[in-house]
Amino acid sequence: MTAALALLLLCLLLxxxxxxxxxxxxxxxxxxxxxxxxxxxxxAGLxxxxxxLEGGAPxxxxxxxxxxxxxLELDGLSAFFLVPLGLVGLAAMLYAAARExxxxxxxxxxxxxFLAGMALTVLAAxxxxxxxxxxxxxxxxxxxxxxxxxxxxxxxxxxxYLGFALFGAACLIPAIGLMTGLAGDFSFxALRAAPPExxxxxAVLLLVVAGxxxxxxxxxxxxWLPPAHxxxxxxxxALLSAAMTKVALYVLARLLLDLGGPAQPLWWGLPLMVLxxxxxxLGGLRATQETDAKRLLACSTIEHVGLVALGLxxxxALRAAxxxxxxxxxxxxxxxxxxxxxVFKALLFLAAGEMLHGAGARRLDGMxxxxxxMPLVGWCALAGAAAAAALPPLAGxxxxxxxxxxxxxxxxxxxxxxxxxxMAALAAAALGAALGAAxxxxxxxxxxxxxxxxxxxxxxxxxxxxxxxxxAxxxxxxxLLGLLPxxxxxxxxxxxxxxxxxxxxxxxxLLSVSASAPAADYAPLAVLLLLALAGLxxxxLLRRxxxxxxxxxxxxxxxxTAPPAHLPFGDPATQPSAAGFAQPLHRMLGATLLAAQExxxxxxxxxxxxxxFESRFEDPAGRWLLAPLARGRDRVAxxxxxxxxxxxxxxxxxxxxxxxxxxxxxxxxxxxxxxxxxxxxxxxAGAA
Amino acid sequence: MVFGQLSYDMAHLLxxxxxxLSFLLLYQRRIAAVITAFAAQGAVLxxxxxxxxxxxxxxxxxxxxxxxxxxxxxxxxxxxxxxVARLGLRREVDAPLGIGGSLxxxxxxxxxAVTVVPPGAGPVAAAAREDLALALSVVLLGLLMMVTxxxxxxxxxxxxxxxxxxxxxxxGVRGMPLVVELSSAALVLVLAAVAGFFVLRLRDxxxxxxxxxxxxxxxxxxxxxx
Numbered sequence: 001m002t003a004a005l006a007l008l009l010l011c012l013l014l015x016x017x018x019x020x021x022x023x024x025x026x027x028x029x030x031x032x033x034x035x036x037x038x039x040x041x042x043x044a045g046l047x048x049x050x051x052x053l054e055g056g057a058p059x060x061x062x063x064x065x066x067x068x069x070x071x072l073e074l075d076g077l078s079a080f081f082l083v084p085l086g087l088v089g090l091a092a093m094l095y096a097a098a099r100e101x102x103x104x105x106x107x108x109x110x111x112x113x114f115l116a117g118m119a120l121t122v123l124a125a126x127x128x129x130x131x132x133x134x135x136x137x138x139x140x141x142x143x144x145x146x147x148x149x150x151x152x153x154x155x156x157x158x159x160x161y162l163g164f165a166l167f168g169a170a171c172l173i174p175a176i177g178l179m180t181g182l183a184g185d186f187s188f189x190a191l192r193a194a195p196p197e198x199x200x201x202x203a204v205l206l207l208v209v210a211g212x213x214x215x216x217x218x219x220x221x222x223x224w225l226p227p228a229h230x231x232x233x234x235x236x237x238a239l240l241s242a243a244m245t246k247v248a249l250y251v252l253a254r255l256l257l258d259l260g261g262p263a264q265p266l267w268w269g270l271p272l273m274v275l276x277x278x279x280x281x282l283g284g285l286r287a288t289q290e291t292d293a294k295r296l297l298a299c300s301t302i303e304h305v306g307l308v309a310l311g312l313x314x315x316x317a318l319r320a321a322x323x324x325x326x327x328x329x330x331x332x333x334x335x336x337x338x339x340x341x342x343v344f345k346a347l348l349f350l351a352a353g354e355m356l357h358g359a360g361a362r363r364l365d366g367m368x369x370x371x372x373x374m375p376l377v378g379w380c381a382l383a384g385a386a387a388a389a390a391l392p393p394l395a396g397x398x399x400x401x402x403x404x405x406x407x408x409x410x411x412x413x414x415x416x417x418x419x420x421x422x423m424a425a426l427a428a429a430a431l432g433a434a435l436g437a438a439x440x441x442x443x444x445x446x447x448x449x450x451x452x453x454x455x456x457x458x459x460x461x462x463x464x465x466x467x468x469x470x471x472a473x474x475x476x477x478x479x480l481l482g483l484l485p486x487x488x489x490x491x492x493x494x495x496x497x498x499x500x501x502x503x504x505x506x507x508x509x510l511l512s513v514s515a516s517a518p519a520a521d522y523a524p525l526a527v528l529l530l531l532a533l534a535g536l537x538x539x540x541l542l543r544r545x546x547x548x549x550x551x552x553x554x555x556x557x558x559x560x561t562a563p564p565a566h567l568p569f570g571d572p573a574t575q576p577s578a579a580g581f582a583q584p585l586h587r588m589l590g591a592t593l594l595a596a597q598e599x600x601x602x603x604x605x606x607x608x609x610x611x612x613f614e615s616r617f618e619d620p621a622g623r624w625l626l627a628p629l630a631r632g633r634d635r636v637a638x639x640x641x642x643x644x645x646x647x648x649x650x651x652x653x654x655x656x657x658x659x660x661x662x663x664x665x666x667x668x669x670x671x672x673x674x675x676x677x678x679x680x681x682x683x684x685a686g687a688a
Numbered sequence: 689m690v691f692g693q694l695s696y697d698m699a700h701l702l703x704x705x706x707x708x709l710s711f712l713l714l715y716q717r718r719i720a721a722v723i724t725a726f727a728a729q730g731a732v733l734x735x736x737x738x739x740x741x742x743x744x745x746x747x748x749x750x751x752x753x754x755x756x757x758x759x760x761x762x763x764x765x766x767x768x769x770x771x772v773a774r775l776g777l778r779r780e781v782d783a784p785l786g787i788g789g790s791l792x793x794x795x796x797x798x799x800x801a802v803t804v805v806p807p808g809a810g811p812v813a814a815a816a817r818e819d820l821a822l823a824l825s826v827v828l829l830g831l832l833m834m835v836t837x838x839x840x841x842x843x844x845x846x847x848x849x850x851x852x853x854x855x856x857x858x859x860g861v862r863g864m865p866l867v868v869e870l871s872s873a874a875l876v877l878v879l880a881a882v883a884g885f886f887v888l889r890l891r892d893x894x895x896x897x898x899x900x901x902x903x904x905x906x907x908x909x910x911x912x913x914x
Contacts, residue, residue, distance in 0.1 A: 648843075653835040659828070660800060667803040 002059040002074050005046055005123055008039050012116035015039070019109040029108050030097055036112050037093035043119055044086025050079030051491050058125040058187070068186045070132070073125035076494020077258060080335060081122045081250040084342035087477070088243040089115050091470050095350050096235035098466040099357060106147040107233070113140035114239060118247045127176040127186040134172060134251065138165035138215070141244060144236045145228055157227035164214050164224040171211030172251070178204050179260065182671065191259045201264065208255045209271045215248035217302045218309055219279040223621045226290070229298035230362075234353020237294060241301045242346035246338055249308055257316055257331075257499040266320045266418060272313025277425040279306025280432025282620075285593055287439035288585045289617055291364055291578040293352045296443055297345065300388055303436045304341040308334045310429055311403050314410060314422075315500055321413040324502035329515055330406035331500045332489050337399025339488070340387065340481050344395055347384035347474035351377055354467055355447060359460035364446040364578035366457065371448040373460035376468050378448045383475040385444040387482065389437035393524035393531070395478040398485035398513060400433055401522050405515035435585070442581050450575050483524045485513045579615060590617050695743040699860070702736035703822040706856055707798070710829040713849055715790045719777050719841055723768050726845050730760025733852050737859040749859060756855055764848065764880050768841060771884060777841070785836050793836075797828040819860030826853030844883040851876050 015035045022028040054076070064070035074082075093111065100107070117140050120133030142165060146158035178200050179191050196204045214221040229237045252272065261268070283302025290296040311334030318327035352362075354377045361367050371378040387394035392401075407426040411419050452458040463471065481488065486508035489496075496502075507514040512523035543550070579586075590596030594617035603609040646654070709729035716722045734757030741749030785793065801824040805817050830850025834843050 649835055649838070652831065656828070656831045656835055659831070660797070663800050663804045667800060 001046060001050060001053070002072050002123075005043075005074060005119070006059060006061065006072055008042050008046075009116050009119055009123075011035065011039050012112040012119070016109050016112040016116070019105055019112065022105040022108055029101065029103075029105070032108055032112065033093050033097035033100075036115055037090050037097065039112075040086045040089025040093060040115060042086070043082050044090060046074070047079045047082030047086055048491070050074040050082065051076065051494060054494060058189075061129075064128065068126060068128045070129045071125040071187065072120075072123045072129070073188070074123060075498060076492075076496075077250070077254060077498040078122050080339075080492050080495035081246060082119070084246050084339050085115075085118055085122060085243050088238060088342050088346045091346050091350065091474055092235040092238040092243075094470050095238070095353065095467055096233070098464055098470075099353065100233055100235060103233070104147070107144065110140045110144040110147065111235075111239075114144060114244075116140075118243055121247050122250055125188050127180060127188075127191065130251065130254070131169075131173060131176055134215075134247075135169055137244060137247060138168065141165075141236075141240060144239075145232050153227070154231040157224075157231040161224045161228045164221065167221075168211045168214045171207045171214070175204050175207035175211060175255065178207070179255070188254075188259060192262075195260045195262055195264065201260070201268075204260055205256065205268065205271060208252065208260075209275065212248045212251040212255070213275060213309070216245045216252065216305050216309065217248075217279070217283075218275040218306065219282055219302070220275075220621055220625055222279065222283070222302050223619060223626055225302060226286070226295040226298040229301070229349075230292055230294045234350055234356065237298075237353070238346040238349040241298060241349055242342040245301060245305050246342055249305065249312070249338060252309065253312055253334075253499050257312060257319075261316060261319065261499070262501055264316070264320055266317055266413070266415060268320055269313035269316030269318075270421070272309045273317065273421065273425050274313075276306045276308070276310030276313055277428035277432070279303065279309065281306075281428050281435070282593065284432040284435030284439060285585065285589055286619065288435055288442060289582045289590060289594065289596075291582075293355065293362055293364055293367075293443065293447065294349070296364070296439060297348050297352060300348075300436055300439055301341075301345060303432050304337065304345070304388070306432060307400065307403060307429060308338045308341070310334075310425060311337065311406070312499070314403075314406055314425075317418065318406075318410060318413065319500050319502065323412060324500065325516065326406060326409055326412065327500040328496050328502050329402060329409070331496050332492065333399050333402035333406055335492050335495060336402065336485060336489060337396070340395035340399050340478070343474055343481060344384045344387035344478045347380060347471060347478060348388065350467070350474070351381040351384060351471060354463045354471065355381075355460075358463060360456045361454070364443070366454050367447040368450045368453040368457055368575065369448070370452075370457065370460055373458070374462045377463050377471060380471040380475040381448065382444055383478055385440040387478045389440040390433055391437075392522075393479075393482050393528045395481035398482060398522060398524065402485075402513060402515065403429065405519065409515060435589075438585065442578070446576075446578055446581060453575065483528065484510075485522075485524065486510055489513060583615070586615060586617065593620070594618065595620065595623070695739075698739050699736065699743060700818060702732060702739055703819065703856060703860075705732040706736060706852060707822055707825050707829075710826050710833075710849060710853075711791065711794055713845065714794050714829060714833055714836075715787045719772055719839060720769075722842055722845055723765050723772065726768075726849060727761050727765035729849060729852055730762075730765070731757060733757075733855060734761060736856060740859045752855070752859065759876060759880075760848065760852065764876075767880065767884060768845070772841065777839075790832075790836065793832055794829055797832060798825040801825040801828055816860070820857060823853045823857030823860065826850070826856060829853075840883075844880070847883070848876065848880070 015032045018028055018035075019032045022032065058071045058073040061070040061072065093115075096103075096111065114137060117133050117135075117137030121130055121137055122133075124130035124133055142158060142162050145161055146155070176186070179196055180186055181194065181200075183190065183194070185191075195201070209218070210221065214224075217225040229241055232240055256268070256272070280303050283299050283304075283306055287296050287299035287303060290299055311330050315327045315331035315334065318330055354374070355367065355370060356362050358374050358377070359367055359370055383394065387396040390396040390400045404426070407422060407429065410422040413419065413422075462468070487510060489508050507517055507519075511525050512521040514521040586596050586598075596615065596617040598613070598615040600611065600613050602611040706729055709725055709732060712725045713722060713729065716725055734753045737749055737756055738753035741747065741753060802821045805821045805824065827850050830846050830848075830853060833846035833849060837843050837846060
């Protein structure tokens, strides 16, 4: 099975090579896109098969440095993460095949490389392969963002993204080095046998959370995420949000919970819990404030990634406290929510792409009433938005419900400080989930209900058959996931065992899941039946009691009347705008968390100029993280500029000084010698 | 090879001679004397390599010794001498750190080289350790010479002496293929040719009124400086 996966990786490399020649053969680009979709489908299928069958021994690849041959392995955790990767890849590449046919080759080549990088990260069986895949993923996605953009805003987004990608690499590479230590064996089996201890454990924890967290979009390291998702093409945004952040979460789970996890103290999970809860709140709040559809969805990604990270951190802490079944519950919640998020966020980003294509608008203020023009996209987006808002019985609910159950039961860890932290995290996660639901309501309501806000929106067209099929498929998948959380958790058992070190599982049956045997069950099918009964009953009752016949009226009326003849789109002021809809939360929470400000500039008496009302907000990461970083960069650059004025002798002196410093390091720690160059050392010793 | 055995002692003696001449190079003040010391180092290096050829029973190393001797003891010093004569540098003084300073810095580097060479077990490993320590010292002293000297010819000689250290290391390790040595010898010749060319070009370009071939004059020509 691993060999088949290696073949699929090879296919992706060949496809990217084929993409280079795409200008000469007009049929090649489509071949590349459909090929990527087929390979992704293969990934998803092999991932499911790997979950059911347990893959074999690691496969050593014939490439790589002599001291660390690259190796692949399909264990439970890899197989589980391969499933969302494959599903999202399939949907995104089919969508790209329908909508990006006119794209330049340099926007085509990164796709296979991006997919290959993600798959390589997930399949890696040693630290070097993991890093290689992670960096290939970073660079390919950067190429996808940066290729062919002339707008300064998008180039800025690509630069910011590259900066965070480099930061992630700068954290992960030393982290892997620290985990490996002086033994020089990078394989996961060796790393798992010797988890980091003491100061090294603390350093590994910090570096991995910073490195992989930057890629996942955990809170202080999230500023790249909204602009990057807004700048990428629709399929690219779907891959970035629904697949790449999952790969980053995989790296977190693999390095912290699986490899470094055994025998760690309680604080091992705290950074993930704190950052996850903060991400949930800030992401949800920003999602309620953004006026650009794709930025809004990107901020909602931050929220959901935060919830998953919270679940992973909670699992690590519970495992440290020896509460195996609870740890399995938290980890199961995280894994389920991650899979659900991959599906519904891919659906939402592709729907946003379809809205941009059909209605020509990305800003919510340019949409409105799209449900009439593109009904299928509207209903699919509604399914995605409802799942993202965690409405039962859709996919988003089960994972969040399990997560809250785990949080509510986590008081069993005796430490008082931890109990307080769990309560705070619970409140933050609940707030984040509620904010996310409000954001989804705002997104769907502003885009699809009400009246068209511009003439262009009125001329929107329904999607073509292929994108329609992709959207409907994803919506069906989201509903299916929501209805069958139990079997899915059962399927994820090998992955759960990897990250919790506990063979137990959350309680589940075919149709329901439960936090523990005596606790309440969640049976999605029953919920669906009850909801359907209540809805149908209400409809029947109203129809029976109502004295008037039914008539068609705007469903989301907001108090305005039909447009007069001289204003066919109605008075814009009678519909809430995107900023107007965000106003209550802007005032309630924005002032403290987002530095939100409102200015009313009334003209002086007698001046005919209009009064202006401006409201704005600023992400705290911009002020507290990016601005000091930029200042520091300028200062370092100024110092380094002085280095360029050195003379020839000073340069040679620098080389000599560096050499002497490195030799002194070796003289102080002779034990570094064998690890310095494992292939050189035996030959030296042999030659002597 | 163990201590007290003739092959080991001779290799040690000749390698030590190369190192000693490196020290000599370090504090010579006059250019002509620097060239003489370099020629002597080349000759001792050739002897050391020839002894290794004898001791290891590797006839290929004789060729290396011949090449090293011809290039470093005869050809390059002759060329440098001619250049010095043409440029009228015979009495030129290139003041390094001063005898005391140079020797102390050199000693520190040699100490570092001796401490750093990897620990090994047994007498066999000990021989390789000595070889490596000597060669590393010569390399470091060559770098130090490049840093402390101002005159272009002295800097070039520092580079060549650094390369002597590399040849010494290559000859000391058993089983190094000849190709490497041939290519390194060729590289040195090319380096010398290029260095000589640059020295001449620079002399034409640099304005008069300064001591010829003073590298600090290059400073103004590096561009992008305000």
